[in-house]
Amino acid sequence: MRKINFTSRTGTWLKNLAMQDPVDRQMAALLQVILLGFMTIIILAAIVNFLLTAPAIQPTTIILRSFISLLIIGIPLFLLRRGFFRSSVCVIIAILLAIESFAILAANLRSIAETLTFFTFAMLLAGLLIGQRALIITFAVSVGVILLSILREKDAVLKLDRIVIAGNFILLNGLMSLFLSRFGVTLRTALQAALERENDLNKEIDVRNQTEATLQQFTERLEILHEIDRSLLSAHSLHDIAKGALTRVRRLIPCKRASVTLFDFDKMEASFLTADFDGIETIPDTPIPLEEFGLDVIDVLWQNRAWSTNEMLKESVVTELDKRLANENGIHAWLTLPLLYQGQLIGALNLGRGIGQPFTTEDAAIAHDVANQLAIVLQQTRLYNALQDQLVEREKLIAQLEASNAELERFTYTVSHDLKNPLVTIKGFLGMLDKDLRDSRQDKIQDDIRRIAGAADKMDTLLTELLELSRIGRIMNLPEEVDLAQLAQEAIETLDARIHSSRIMVNVAQNLPYVYGDRLRLREVFENLIDNAAKYMGSQSNPMIEIGVREREDSPVFYIKDNGMGIESKYHSKVFGLFEKLNPGIEGTGIGLALVKRIIETHGGRIWVESDGLGMGSAFCFTLPEKINDQS
Numbered sequence: 001m002r003k004i005n006f007t008s009r010t011g012t013w014l015k016n017l018a019m020q021d022p023v024d025r026q027m028a029a030l031l032q033v034i035l036l037g038f039m040t041i042i043i044l045a046a047i048v049n050f051l052l053t054a055p056a057i058q059p060t061t062i063i064l065r066s067f068i069s070l071l072i073i074g075i076p077l078f079l080l081r082r083g084f085f086r087s088s089v090c091v092i093i094a095i096l097l098a099i100e101s102f103a104i105l106a107a108n109l110r111s112i113a114e115t116l117t118f119f120t121f122a123m124l125l126a127g128l129l130i131g132q133r134a135l136i137i138t139f140a141v142s143v144g145v146i147l148l149s150i151l152r153e154k155d156a157v158l159k160l161d162r163i164v165i166a167g168n169f170i171l172l173n174g175l176m177s178l179f180l181s182r183f184g185v186t187l188r189t190a191l192q193a194a195l196e197r198e199n200d201l202n203k204e205i206d207v208r209n210q211t212e213a214t215l216q217q218f219t220e221r222l223e224i225l226h227e228i229d230r231s232l233l234s235a236h237s238l239h240d241i242a243k244g245a246l247t248r249v250r251r252l253i254p255c256k257r258a259s260v261t262l263f264d265f266d267k268m269e270a271s272f273l274t275a276d277f278d279g280i281e282t283i284p285d286t287p288i289p290l291e292e293f294g295l296d297v298i299d300v301l302w303q304n305r306a307w308s309t310n311e312m313l314k315e316s317v318v319t320e321l322d323k324r325l326a327n328e329n330g331i332h333a334w335l336t337l338p339l340l341y342q343g344q345l346i347g348a349l350n351l352g353r354g355i356g357q358p359f360t361t362e363d364a365a366i367a368h369d370v371a372n373q374l375a376i377v378l379q380q381t382r383l384y385n386a387l388q389d390q391l392v393e394r395e396k397l398i399a400q401l402e403a404s405n406a407e408l409e410r411f412t413y414t415v416s417h418d419l420k421n422p423l424v425t426i427k428g429f430l431g432m433l434d435k436d437l438r439d440s441r442q443d444k445i446q447d448d449i450r451r452i453a454g455a456a457d458k459m460d461t462l463l464t465e466l467l468e469l470s471r472i473g474r475i476m477n478l479p480e481e482v483d484l485a486q487l488a489q490e491a492i493e494t495l496d497a498r499i500h501s502s503r504i505m506v507n508v509a510q511n512l513p514y515v516y517g518d519r520l521r522l523r524e525v526f527e528n529l530i531d532n533a534a535k536y537m538g539s540q541s542n543p544m545i546e547i548g549v550r551e552r553e554d555s556p557v558f559y560i561k562d563n564g565m566g567i568e569s570k571y572h573s574k575v576f577g578l579f580e581k582l583n584p585g586i587e588g589t590g591i592g593l594a595l596v597k598r599i600i601e602t603h604g605g606r607i608w609v610e611s612d613g614l615g616m617g618s619a620f621c622f623t624l625p626e627k628i629n630d631q632s
Contacts, residue, residue: 017081022195027129028085035077035092042069089129093138096122101145105152116146116169123177139177143170238381239274245374246276249351252370253363257331257352260374261293263345273347277329292319293348301338302345306368308335310358325352335359337367339375346379426452482519484512484558488547491526498534502543506530509548513556515624521599522624526560528592529620533562536618540564559610561619567611575609600624 017028046066050059072095079088100118119142126134146166150159242260250258259275269287290298296317300307309315310333312322325331331352339347349371353359433448488508492499499506515522530545537543546561567575576597600607600622607622 017083022192022199026195028080028088031085031089031092031129032077032080035073035080038073039070039077042066042073086130089125090134093122093125093134096125097138097141097145100142104145104149116165119145119169120173120176123173127177135177139173142173146170238378238385241377241381242274242374243276245370246274249349249367249370250276252366253335253351253359255335255351255353257325257329257350259350260339260347260378261350262339262347262378263290263298265290265345288321292321294319294322297336297348298345301336301340301348304338304340306335306337306364308359308364309333311355330354333358335364335367337364337371339371339378341375341379346375349374426456479517480519482515482517482522484515484522484549485510487519487523488512488526491523491530494527495531495534498531502534502537504534504537504543504545506545507547509546512547512549512558517603517624518599521602525596525599525622528596529560532592532620533560533564533618536565537562538565538615555623555625557621557623559619559621561617563617565618566614566616567609567618568613569611572609572611576607596620596622 017025017032043066046062049062076088076091076095079091096118100116100122119138123135123138123142126138143166146162146169150162150166246258246260257275257277259277260273262271262273263269264271264287267287268290270290270293271287294317297307312318312332312334313326315322322334329352332355333353335351337349337351338345339349349367351359351363351367429448429451433445433452436444436448485508492506492508526547530547533545534543540563542563544563547559548561549556549558551557576593597607604625605623607620609618609620611618
C-alpha cells in the first residue's frame with residue numbers, strides 16, 4: 001500500500017507543472033524527464049567514481065564536481081517547476097553554449113571535435129522547444145565561436161584542419177537547422193491538434209457520461225413515479241395513499257421530512273393527513289387554523305406555484321409550528337407544493353431539509369409532478385368515499401323506511417283490531433243497556449255501565465300509550481346526569497302494589513353508575529321492564545327480580561333479570577315489536593317493550609333479551625352512552 005501511494009504521489013508531482021499552454025506543458029514534461037535523467041546519471045557517476053577512483057581523486061573533489069553539475073541542471077529544473085518553460089530551456093541552451101565555447105576556445109578544435117554535439121544538442125532544444133528565432137540565434141552563436149577559434153589559430157596546417165571541421169559542422173548543422181525550423185512548427189502544430197482532439201474527446205466523454213447520468217436519473221425518477229401511481233391506485237384510504245406517496249417521494253428528493261396537509265376553507269382549518277420522516281417524531285395535533293399554517297404560503301399555492309425557503313426562521317411568515325420543527329427537528333429549508341384538483345386547492349405537499357440544504361428547481365419540478373398525481377387520487381378517493389357513505393346512509397334510510405312501513409302496517413292493523421274490540425263491546429252493551437233500561441232491570445244496568453266503562457278505559461289506555469310511543473324521538477326532556485340506582489328504586493316504589501301482591505323479591509346492585517339522558521324516559525324503561533318481569537313471573541314459588549350491571553370493554557351492560565316463564569329463542573327479537581304479546585291472557589296492550597326499545601335507541605343505546613328457554617327466566621339487557629349527543 002505504501003509503494004502504491006508513493007508511486008501515485010510521484011506521478012502527481014511530475015504532472016503538476018504550472019503551465020497554461022497545453023503544448024508547453026507536454027514539452028515541459030519531456031524536458032523534465034531529460035533533466036531528471038541527467039541528475040540521476042550525475043549521482044550514479046559520482047558514486048562510481050567515489051568507489052573506483054577514490055585513491056586517485058579526492059572524495060571532496062568528486063562531491064564538489066557532482067554538486068556543481070547538479071546545481072547547473074537544478075537551475076533550469078527549478079524554473080521549469082515554477083512554470084517558466086522557455087526561460088528554463090534558454091538557461092539550458094546558455095549552459096551548453098558556454099561550456100562548449102569555453103572548451104573550443106581553450107583547446108585544439110581537433111581534440112574536442114566530438115564535443116561539438118553540445119552545440120547540436122543546444123540547437124535541437126532551441127528548434128524543438130522554443131522556436132525558429134531561438135534556433136537561428138543558437139546556430140549563429142555556435143558558428144561564431146567556431147569561426148573565432150579558426151581566426152585565433154596561427155598554424156596554417158591546424159587552421160586548415162579547423163576550417164574543414166568547421167565546414168562540416170556548419171554544413172550538417174545548417175541542414176539540421178533548416179529541418180528543425182520546419183519540423184518544430186509541424187511538431188507543435190501536430191501536438192496542438194492532438195491535444196485539441198484529446199480535449200474534444202474528453203468533453204464528448206464528459207457529455208456522454210453526464211447524459212448517461214441524466215438518463216439514469218430520469219429512468220429512476222420515471223420508475224418511482226410509476227411506483228407512486230401503482231401505490232396510489234392500490235391504496236384504499238386517504239392515509240394509505242399519502243403515506244405510500246411520501247415514502248417514494250423521499251427517494252426521489254432526499255429530505256428529512258415529508259407531509260401532506262389538507263385544507264378546509266369553510267372552517268378555515270388545516271389538517272395533517274400523514275407524514276414520513278427520519279427518527280422518532282410526533283405529528284402536530286390538528287386541525288390547526290390556516291393562519292398557523294401560513295396564509296401567505298396558501299396565497300402562493302392558489303397560483304399553482306411552489307413556495308420555498310432556505311431558512312424558515314428568517315421568513316416573515318414563520319409560525320410557532322415552523323419554529324418548533326426548526327428547533328427540535330433541525331428543519332430549516334422548506335418546499336411546499338399545491339394539491340390542486342380542477343382549480344380547487346385541497347391541500348399541500350410539504351418537504352423539509354436541514355440548514356444549508358436548499359431545494360433546487362429540479363426538486364420543485366419533480367415534486368410538482370407527484371403533487372399533481374396525489375391531488376387527483378386524493379380527491380377522487382374522497383369523492384368515492386363520500387359516495388359510498390351516501391350509499392350506506394341511503395341503504396340505512398331505506399332499511400329504516402321499510403322498518404317504519406312494516407311497523408306502520410302492524411300499527412294500522414293492530415290499532416284497527418285492538419280499538420275495534422272495545423268499540424264492539426261498547427256498542428253491544430249500549431244495546432243491552434237500552435233493553436235493560438226499558439225492562440227496568442237495575443242489576444243488569446249497573447253491569448252494563450261497568451262493562452262499557454271498562455271498554456272505554458281500555459281504549460283510553462291504548463290511545464295514551466300509542467301517543468306516548470309516537471312522542472319518543474320527537475319530544476324529549478333536557479338530558480341530565482341520572483343516578484340509575486336511585487332511578488331503579490323510584491320505579492320499584494311506583495310498582496310497589498304489584499310487587500308485593502306477587503311476593504316478588506327485588507335486588508338492586510349497589511354499583512349502578514351514573515348515566516346521561518332523559519330522566520323521565522329512563523324511568524319509564526325501568527318501570528316497564530320491572531312490570532313486564534312481574535307479569536311474566538308465572539308459577540314461580542320464589543319470584544325474584546335482579547337489577548344490575550356487568551362491565552364490558554366498550555360500555556357497561558345494564559340488565560333486569562327474572563326467574564319467571566322465560567322466552568324461547570325464536571321470540572327474542574319479536575318481543576320488542578308493537579302490540580306483540582307472547583301470552584294473550586296476560587294484561588297489557590303489548591306496547592311496553594316497543595316503548596322501551598324506542599327510548600333506549602333514542603338515547604344511542606341498544607336493547608336485547610337473553611333467555612335459555614321456557615321456565616329458565618329472562619334478562620333484558622341494554623346499553624346507554626355516558627353522554628347523549630346534541631342531535632339526539
